[in-house]
Amino acid sequence: MSKLAIKGGPKVREKPFPSWPIWDESDCQALVDVCRSGQWWSVGGTKVKEFEEKFAEYCGCKVGVCVPNGTIALVVALKALGIGYADEVIVTPYTFIASASSVLQCNAIPIFVDIDPETYNIDPSKIEAAITEKTKAIMAVHIAGLPCDMDAITEIARKHNLKVIEDCAQAHAAEWKHRRVGSFGDAGAFSFQASKNLTSGEGGIVVTTDVEVGDRAWSIHNVGRVRDGAWYHHPVMGSNYRMTEFQAAILLNQMKKLDAETARRNENARYLTERLSKIDGIKPLKRDERVTTHAYHIYIFRYLAEETTGVPRSKFIEALNAEGIPCSSGYVPLYRSGMFDIDPDACPVGCPFYGKRIVYKDLYLENCERACEREAVWIMQSVLLGDRKDMDDIADAVEKVMSNLAELRE
Ligand SMILES: *Cc1c(COP(=O)(O)O)cnc(C)c1O
Numbered sequence: 001m002s003k004l005a006i007k008g009g010p011k012v013r014e015k016p017f018p019s020w021p022i023w024d025e026s027d028c029q030a031l032v033d034v035c036r037s038g039q040w041w042s043v044g045g046t047k048v049k050e051f052e053e054k055f056a057e058y059c060g061c062k063v064g065v066c067v068p069n070g071t072i073a074l075v076v077a078l079k080a081l082g083i084g085y086a087d088e089v090i091v092t093p094y095t096f097i098a099s100a101s102s103v104l105q106c107n108a109i110p111i112f113v114d115i116d117p118e119t120y121n122i123d124p125s126k127i128e129a130a131i132t133e134k135t136k137a138i139m140a141v142h143i144a145g146l147p148c149d150m151d152a153i154t155e156i157a158r159k160h161n162l163k164v165i166e167d168c169a170q171a172h173a174a175e176w177k178h179r180r181v182g183s184f185g186d187a188g189a190f191s192f193q194a195s196k197n198l199t200s201g202e203g204g205i206v207v208t209t210d211v212e213v214g215d216r217a218w219s220i221h222n223v224g225r226v227r228d229g230a231w232y233h234h235p236v237m238g239s240n241y242r243m244t245e246f247q248a249a250i251l252l253n254q255m256k257k258l259d260a261e262t263a264r265r266n267e268n269a270r271y272l273t274e275r276l277s278k279i280d281g282i283k284p285l286k287r288d289e290r291v292t293t294h295a296y297h298i299y300i301f302r303y304l305a306e307e308t309t310g311v312p313r314s315k316f317i318e319a320l321n322a323e324g325i326p327c328s329s330g331y332v333p334l335y336r337s338g339m340f341d342i343d344p345d346a347c348p349v350g351c352p353f354y355g356k357r358i359v360y361k362d363l364y365l366e367n368c369e370r371a372c373e374r375e376a377v378w379i380m381q382s383v384l385l386g387d388r389k390d391m392d393d394i395a396d397a398v399e400k401v402m403s404n405l406a407e408l409r410e
Helices: 025-037 047-058 070-080 098-105 150-160 211-221 245-255 258-276 313-322 366-375 381-385 388-403
Strands: 063-067 088-091 109-112 135-141 163-167 187-191 204-208 282-284 291-293 298-303 376-380
Touching: 025 245, 047 063, 047 204, 047 245, 063 070, 063 211, 070 098, 070 163, 070 187, 070 204, 070 211, 088 098, 098 109, 098 135, 135 150, 150 163, 204 211, 258 282, 258 298, 258 381, 258 388, 298 366, 298 381, 313 376, 313 388, 366 376, 376 381, 381 388
Parallel strands: 088 109, 088 135, 135 163, 163 187
Antiparallel strands: 063 204, 187 204, 282 298, 298 376
16 A cells, blocks of 8 residues: 555645744734825835834844835845946856846846855855956845855955845845844845745845945935935936835834744754754755854755656655645756847847857756756745644655655656
């Protein structure tokens, strides 16, 4: 008789895991309060302003500028740092599309550098080889909520006089050597989209320790006005990227739980890592000891049994899902997405001012390919908000599937 649930055996778990977002009456009240106040937009309001100050301070930054989403936060951060035509920005291919599409939206050129096979973050030892006379910035994407090696990245940037933008969309509250992400680079960008560890459905913020960069971001997000300038005075090229008071009211309320939720995820993830590390063919991603807080937007572990057993990751994931464990395979290499099948002779990549020719679809970055094709297994953040028994269910299910892989072979 089959043991695995996918073959008709009993499931490890019937109960659902915590859903997301987690909310209560106080969130509803926050919305009703803004509604009744009649102050729905940020100009003249208090909620966006209060959240910008609180969140910037939380990240160890001086300025925060709220925007409609994380993609726009990246665009505004890049523009505020002067990234534009024919500038190259070094970025990981193992991330959400916005990390690279934001660069193209500034008419700049994303240059992909492979990931570290053990952390899935950009491999700092491969960055210098990608630096050219056109390179203006490194984007450090803290993937899954695991901070990049910020010692190495800030050192390379200093040596080559490059800007650093941190994509912190998955890394609220994450710390590298007790310092929160967003404060290492020249600017940091966060997302508050529905899946993120702090959410208002949609939303984003640019944070920076540099007041001048903050002022430029503010101008870009407020149709090119300057702080304390006249209403119809638009000296800067910008757009309307303002957040509403409703979003900020929710964020202020949700933010009260961020530390407790982050601590819970860290505790559960450490326990899960302990258990999964003992299973043959399974390897959780490496957590550098300089990572003092991981945001665990995603808990990622590596499935390494494909070569030895012939059972592909897709089968393993289906079997785990059938046991009652929600998990998925995650990204494809960004340069393989349809949008990078772009005409190498058209702007911005084929811009005559750039003077080079890049064909993204010819790229093959080995570690990223392997992670995407064969290895990565993702468990989303809300699953880590349960208790230890939940973690035992996950580990028990992985153990069960791994010791019955033979059932999946035919
Ligand atoms: C979610 C995400 C973004 C974009 O944020 P949106 O608010 O969805 O626009 C950017 N980068 C990464 C790594 C993300 O996960």
